[in-house]
Amino acid sequence: MSQTRTLKVRVTLFFILVGGVLAMVAVVTDHWALLSPHLEHHNETCEAAHFGLWRICTTRVAVRDKEDKNCDRITLSGDKNCSYFRHFNPGESSEIFEFTTQKEYSISAAAIAIFSLGFIIVGSICAFLSFGNKRDYLLRPASMFYAFAGLCLIVSVEVMRQSVKRMIDSEDTVWIEYYYSWSFACACAAFTLLFLGGLFLLLFSLPRMPQNPWESCMDAEPEH
Numbered sequence: 001m002s003q004t005r006t007l008k009v010r011v012t013l014f015f016i017l018v019g020g021v022l023a024m025v026a027v028v029t030d031h032w033a034l035l036s037p038h039l040e041h042h043n044e045t046c047e048a049a050h051f052g053l054w055r056i057c058t059t060r061v062a063v064r065d066k067e068d069k070n071c072d073r074i075t076l077s078g079d080k081n082c083s084y085f086r087h088f089n090p091g092e093s094s095e096i097f098e099f100t101t102q103k104e105y106s107i108s109a110a111a112i113a114i115f116s117l118g119f120i121i122v123g124s125i126c127a128f129l130s131f132g133n134k135r136d137y138l139l140r141p142a143s144m145f146y147a148f149a150g151l152c153l154i155v156s157v158e159v160m161r162q163s164v165k166r167m168i169d170s171e172d173t174v175w176i177e178y179y180y181s182w183s184f185a186c187a188c189a190a191f192t193l194l195f196l197g198g199l200f201l202l203l204f205s206l207p208r209m210p211q212n213p214w215e216s217c218m219d220a221e222p223e224h
Helices: 003-028 103-129 136-169 182-205
Strands: 033-037 045-051 055-062 081-084 175-180
Touching: 003 103, 003 136, 003 182, 103 136, 103 182, 136 175, 136 182
Parallel strands: none
Antiparallel strands: 033 045, 033 175, 045 055, 055 081
């Protein structure tokens, strides 16, 4: 492999590494979405919540603004009460989501995200082994694993988005306001870096295409 192509591969792997870190951060954190209920009276205590793939955290904040009828975008400071979703840990209490959580959506989003991390690990192993003597061909399966990881991650993002939407639209829910937070943004950024990085890595790892009509792929320069 030429020095120019080697440099392109290493730069691409760096961006893929950043995408992998962002994917890990998105999966293990619980700031995918922030929720707030509607306030009927002034000087009420607002119970806002933020959650991720595994658990939900709630925070009680006193609302003193008479014109503020919801807890939209309040700072979730102070003591937090965090608990894992009931379907992941039956021993813990999560009454706040007892009727509003879309169980199938939540489990599906978490499972697909785990598949994404698995593809990243396998792709990283292939990429690491490709630095050995005459093992450049391992970059091609590595690129496909990274692209699959990005696709799984964006599917998980969409499943989570549909879960939040169905929860807000439900008649049993107390939540009326929501917005996506930084964990959701990390997942979207990770998808972009992993998917595009995988495609570029595949492009850079392919043998040189024939430049003249009388050449064939067998005439391409050998990879060293």
